[in-house]
Amino acid sequence: MKYFRWLSLTLVVMFLTLIGAPVLSQQVAAQDDNPSYIIATDTTFAPFEFQDENGDFVGIDLDLLAAIAEDQGFEYELRPLGFSAALQAVESGQADGMIAGMSITDERRETFDFSETYFSAGVQFAVLEDSEFQSLEDLDGQKVAVKSGTQGMAVAEELADEYGFIVTIFEDSVNMYEDLQAGNSQALIEDYPVMAYAAETGGIPLRFIGEQMEMADYGFAVKSGDNSELIEMFNAGLANLQESGEYDEILATYLGEIAMNADSEEAEATDADDAVVVADPDTTYVIGTDTTFAPFEFQDEDGNYVGIDMDLLAAIAEDQGFNYEVRPLGFNAALQAVEAGQIDGMIAGMSITDERRETFDFSDTYFSAGVQFAVLEDSEIQTLEDLKGQNVAVKTGTQGMAVAESVADQYGFTLTAFEDSVNMYEDLQAGNSSAVIEDYPVMAYAAETGGIPLRFIGEQMEVADYGFAVQKGQSSDLLALFNQGLNALKESGEYDEIVASYIGESQEAETEEAKADSAAVVADPDTTYVIGTDTTFAPFEFQDEDGNYVGIDMDLLAAIAEDQGFNYEVRPLGFNAALQAVEAGQVDGMIAGMSITDERRETFDFSDTYFSAGVQFAVLEDSEIQTLEDLKGQNVAVKTGTQGMAVAESIADKYGFSITTFEDSVNMYEDLQAGNSSVVIEDYPVMAYAAETGGIPLRFIGEQMEVADYGFAVQKGQNSDLLALFNQGLNALKESGEYDEIVATYLGETDVEAEEALTRSTNAFVSLIQSNGKALMNGLWTTLWVTLVSFAIAAVLGIIVGLMRTSGITALSIIAQIYIDIMRGMPLIVLAFFIYFGVPQLTGLQFGAYTAGITTLGLNAAAYIAEIVRGGINAVDRGQTEAARSLGLSQSKTMRRIILPQAFRIMIPSFINQFVITLKDTSILSVIGLVELTQTGRIIISRTYQSGSMWLIVGLMYIILITILTKISNRLEKEL
Structure with missing residues (x-):
């Protein structure tokens, strides 16, 4: 019995044991001590940039750049990188600017600042001259060649289903034209002047089909918020060239009659676009609206419908001279009435979404706002996490309802839908619902003027543009009248007066207050955050000879922690293990050169971007493989869970290669050197660093793909304070210049030489x-x-x-x-x-x-x-x-x-x-x-x-x- 008592006691003991300030220029003037700017460009985009017979890069872009630099007195160094690589070089700060026949789009404006427009062109389809194809309808079942990342590619992908063709992607224009001439593709799409130049000078017998589409402006680009003086000098020089006539001479050098034709067509298109639509005095348009969506539309004490939407509509109608009748139907009923053709248009604080564009044509944006959750002022609910088990009131068919439905499972709340805002707020005040979600300005107006004691929780989400809507393909005159009137109101200042009469400075004040609140996150000195990272991902994280973890990620984290005053402990787990540790709550955050993807956003919350890079294929220097097409039948080594692996998997069938996965970069490179794999794919800066400092004789093939942003990650909905501290510290480092110093430590040439010396000194046994x-x-x-x-x-x-x-x-x-x-x-x-x-x-x-x-x-x-x-x-x-x-x-x-x-x-x-x-x-x-x-x-x-x-x-x-x-x-x- 003593033995079994001892055994039982031992079992119990064993069980318990186990158990990281912009300076504004006041004058556009180049000084004698101006730095030499690095300007990136494409390599094969004639007539904008291409190599002549002497190997010199020439073209419209390069001649313009040279003339502007001479006019403004600044020096520059040209880097012909290819379009995608040039984009990434500007994003990562490796180049100061970029000129590459680059279309100015809203999406790109989020990342780049653009100069004034220096050229305008549209994209167009073309076939070989002897082709049987006469129209876009004839392309059904055919292959269309496009250039990766261009406006032509975007248009082709958009029209592929409609016309039934297949898109084939190429990294440069030369391969695209070769594919057409070889008969592998039956058509191609690219910027009109580029194809016209190729047809006239390259001996390619092209015939255009369809019309020019997506007329776009070309601009010189810099990273958003950087090199403002370079943009100003470019604009000043461009204006001087246009005034002196040198601009026209440069264009004529390359385009000749093509330029005249293109200018003529562009002028015709512009004239058509700019043709003033005149209202028919005998027509009265019926406009639907919501009933209770203050401050956009609501009834005043006299029973009249007023608000931002109503006042804008009245002012636009007066400016353009058209008659209209308002029908306050409610949001959902107004949507259905437009679809059924019972009314001509609708204005109701309506968000412009891709889904709605399938049914409606929208005006230019007249307002932008996001949705936000709110509770009563005396509610105990402080964060979105506190909504678990609660009821949230929403308005049917709105952006707020869509957002609430998308996060309901995550935060564990239920939804109650109402047809108008009034009932929604009444339900909140009656205590039936614990929170509401709606457009921020609507709730702010309700709280300020309606006596509803609201308190906002979380942040604004899904910031969207509001537009006036008509049935798709109908009432184009009404849409044109609205846009003309809106532009006139904005120019005259009346637009600002209307918005200010309802919102005043409240929205701006709230925004500033929100910024102040977010900036007010202070580190808890008693909290130590556990941060997971990779182990072998130089130059972002790796061990030095003393066993200390260093790299861009580690130095940024240390500098941010010091700036913000928080404590942390690093856990080098490896990439996959770090991902799982964040998900399991074993660590508070993760920094590991981690790409921000839509899929990962479902599981993690990310910081602001701290680095951008693309992935690229590489082979050993003496490999016979020259292009991606040579990969057929070869084995490609990838690192598990990375962007490189995702890209490799997406094109493996296209290029016919197989994939071998590894847990870390070291084994991946060893497999390449051992000859088991013929190619590797990984983030470009990582491979470049390995090649320069590690003695691996790599040669890159193809171009960089899938340029992605890197971010610091926390578990979704958790550790918002840590995320805020990271963002605050990162901004501080960027403003002080310390961020650039850290990156330069690992990617600058000086450090590369030092690392090479270090490697040479440590290579011997x-x-x-x-x-x-x-x-x-x-x-x-x-x-x-x-x-x-x-x-x-x-x-x-x-x-x-x-x-x-x-x-x-x-x-x-x-x-x-x-x-x-x-x-x-x-x-x-x-x-x-x-x-x-x-x-x-x-x-x-x-x-x-x-x-x-x-x-x-x-x-x-x-x-x-x-x-x-x-x-x-x-x-x-x-x-x-x-x-x-x-x-x-x-x-x-x-x-x-x-x-x-x-x-x-x-x-x-x-x-x-x-x-x-x-x-x-x-x-x-x-x-x-x-x-x-x-x-x-x-x-x-x-x-x-x-x-x-x-x-x-x-x-x-x-x-x-x-x-x-x-x-x-x-x-x-x-x-x-």
């Missing part, structure tokens, strides 16, 4: 040991320490389970057998993932990497030790048990005094063998961020790329250690 001895010994100590602790736990637990197996008590024996079968049947890596990631998600109980690693090894080894114990006990002659019992010894005394001493002598070799196995199993724990000996070797390889020498060193260390343990085992066996 002996030098590797000397330079990395401390890190290797730390890794060895971690391996030994984790092994010893886990084996001690395993020994105790294993002996207990082994004794249970041999106790003769059926229940204990079955429990022990089940435990052994589970532990022996489960792969160690699965057990490690379950304990480190699964248990926190299921129970909320969190483990550190060391605790999880020790627990994993302990539980696993205990099962094997239990079988060793069982085998040792069974190896003792049964006659000794019978003899002891005949002498009057109890079962427990017989076990302690007679059986176990002999059994332990038999078990010693097996125990030592299991200890060696456990020691080697520690290498698996690197998947949860434990930096033991094997992981230390991988980290050093990620910096030096000397895999052969390093694995030899690590292997020798294991051999020496295990040999010593084996000798000890043999000695003990002899002495006992």
Whole structure:
């Protein structure tokens, strides 16, 4: 009985144990000490930029740039990178500006600041002159060649379903035209002057079909918020060239009659666009609106419909001279009335969405606003997380309702829909609903003028443009009249007066207040954030020769933490493990050169962008592979979970290659160098850094693809304070210039030379040991320490389970057998993932990497030790048990005094063998961020790329250690 009391107590003890200021220029004048600007451009986009027979880059863009630079007196260096790479170079700050026949679009305005327009052109379809195709309808089932990332590609993708053609993408114009001439594609689409130039000078017999579409303006671009003086000089120089006539001469040099034709067509198109629509005095338009959507439309005390929408409509009608009748139908009824043709148009604070564009034609934007959640002022609800189990009131068919439906499951609330805003607010005040969501200005107006004590929670979401709407393809005159009138009101200032009469400075004040609130996040000095990161993703994160984690990400994080005053602990887990750790709540945030994608936004909240880069394919320098087309039948190495892997998977069928995935970059490059894979794909700066500093002779093929933004990530809906601190610190670093210094440390040429010197000094076998001895010994100590602790736990637990197996008590024996079968049947890596990631998600109980690693090894080894114990006990002659019992010894005394001493002598070799196995199993724990000996070797390889020498060193260390343990085992066996 004493034995079983001791066993029970030990089981309980074991269970508990396991259990990171813009300066405005006042004058556009180039000084003698102006810096030399780096200007990126395309390589093959004649007549805008191309190489002449002497190898010099010429064209409209380059001649304009040269003339403007001469006029303004600034110096520049030209970098012909290709269109996509030029975009990325400007975004990442590697180039100061870009001129490449680049269309000015709303999407690009989010990332770039543009000059005044220097050229305008539309895109058009073309076929070979002898082609049978006469119209776009004839393209059904045919292939259309496009150039990646261009306006032509966007138009082709938009029309592909309508006309039934297939889009084939090329990285440059030359390949696109070759594909057409080879007969692989039957048509192409590109900017009209480019194709006209190719047809006239390149001997390509093109014939245009259809009309020019998507007339766009070309502009010189810089990164948004940067190099404003360069934009101003470009604009000033462009104006001077246009005034002097030199601009026309440059165009005529390349376009000649083409320019005249294009200008004529453009003028005709412009005249058509600018033709003034005159209202018919005999026509009265019927306009539908909402009934209760203040401050846009509502009834005043006299019963008249007023508001921003109503006053704008009245002013526009007066300005344009048309008659109208207002029908206050309610939002949904107005939508249906426009669709049914019962009314001519609708103005009701209506968001312009892609879905609605399928049914309606919209005017120019007349207002922009986002939706936001609000509660009563005295509500206990402070954040969106507090809405769990609550009811949220929404207005049917609005953007607010759409947003609420999209986040209802995430925050755990239910919805109640109302036909108008009045009932929605009444439901809130009656206590039936705990929150409402609607357009911010509407709620702000209601709170300010309606006596509803609202308090906003969360931030504005889904900021959208409001537009006047008509049925698709109908009432184009009414739409034109509205746009003409709106422009006139904006020019005269009456538009601002109307908006101010209802909103005044309240919206601006609220915005400023919100900014102040967001800027007021202060770090808690008692909180230490745990930040996960990758282990081998230089130059973003890697270990230096002293074993410290450095890189762009690490230095940014340290600088931001210092600026904002928060404490943090870095957990180098590896990319995939870090992702899972954030999801499981094991870490508070993650910085690991992580691309911001729509898919990841579903799981994570991201900071502002801190870096931008694209992915690219690379081969060894002496490889015969020259283009992506040569990849057919080859193997491509990728890193699991990265943007490179996603891109490779998306084009694998197109180019006919297979994919091999690796957990880190080091193994990926080793596979390439070993010849198992012919190509790798990864973020361009990472491969460029590896090639320059790691001695890997890489050659890039194709162009950069999928340029993506990198962001700091937290679990969706969690750690908003940490995200705010990161954004505040990042902005501060950018303003102070420290951000640029950090990036330059790793990507600047000076540092590259230093890293090359470092690599040369650490490449030799002996030098590797000397330079990395401390890190290797730390890794060895971690391996030994984790092994010893886990084996001690395993020994105790294993002996207990082994004794249970041999106790003769059926229940204990079955429990022990089940435990052994589970532990022996489960792969160690699965057990490690379950304990480190699964248990926190299921129970909320969190483990550190060391605790999880020790627990994993302990539980696993205990099962094997239990079988060793069982085998040792069974190896003792049964006659000794019978003899002891005949002498009057109890079962427990017989076990302690007679059986176990002999059994332990038999078990010693097996125990030592299991200890060696456990020691080697520690290498698996690197998947949860434990930096033991094997992981230390991988980290050093990620910096030096000397895999052969390093694995030899690590292997020798294991051999020496295990040999010593084996000798000890043999000695003990002899002495006992």
